[in-house]
Amino acid sequence: MKNNHRIVDHPVLGSLPEKDSITFTFDGKEYSGLAGDTIASALLANGVRTLRVHEASGKPRGIYCNIGHCFECRVTVNSTSGVRACLTEIKDGMVIESGKPEAQPFASKNVQDFPRTYAEFEKKQKVKGDK
């Protein structure tokens, strides 16, 4: 597998030292990273930027804060859900699954129109009753 998104020669940090290669799977596909990589950095080096999708809308999500604060990069690692890809180091044979959209049986569309108080609710009910 190619790792062609890596900075091999950095003007300040110098050249990338030799590191062990580690293989893991993401959504069933095999990838390789270097020892010490986080899940997010290893996938980024492989050109994978979408780590999950929003549960309700299905919009793609990836690295956002990259310091373990926003939980936008959470993935499922060895069937443990809610693991932050930006903080978790890759290990050989890790099985990683991305976040998938969830069923929205009770999605409501007119949240803005909900009554603010019980009095308002009663008023609305009365208007409905009069019709």
Added chain:
Amino acid sequence: MDNITICRCEEVTLEDIKNTAKKYNCTAREIKLRTRAGMGYCGGRTCRPIVDTVMEHVTGEKPGDNIPLKVQPPVRPVSLSTLEGKENEK
């Protein structure tokens, strides 16, 4: 500009917050309860300061009023199995 996402966990845009704030002339806490901004997975750690700032612009509400967007435990998402102590048994 208005379609900027403020709360990424619950996908609340600046427009949603502005409209709700104008319609109900409400506090930051009520914005949170109505739009769910700051009630998502990250616990509002990402968007709380932004919601406070937006509210200051829209209704002039200064953060730190008597019912602010407070921080309360758990400060980090904790699974029930961890609370139960299952993690330690492994």
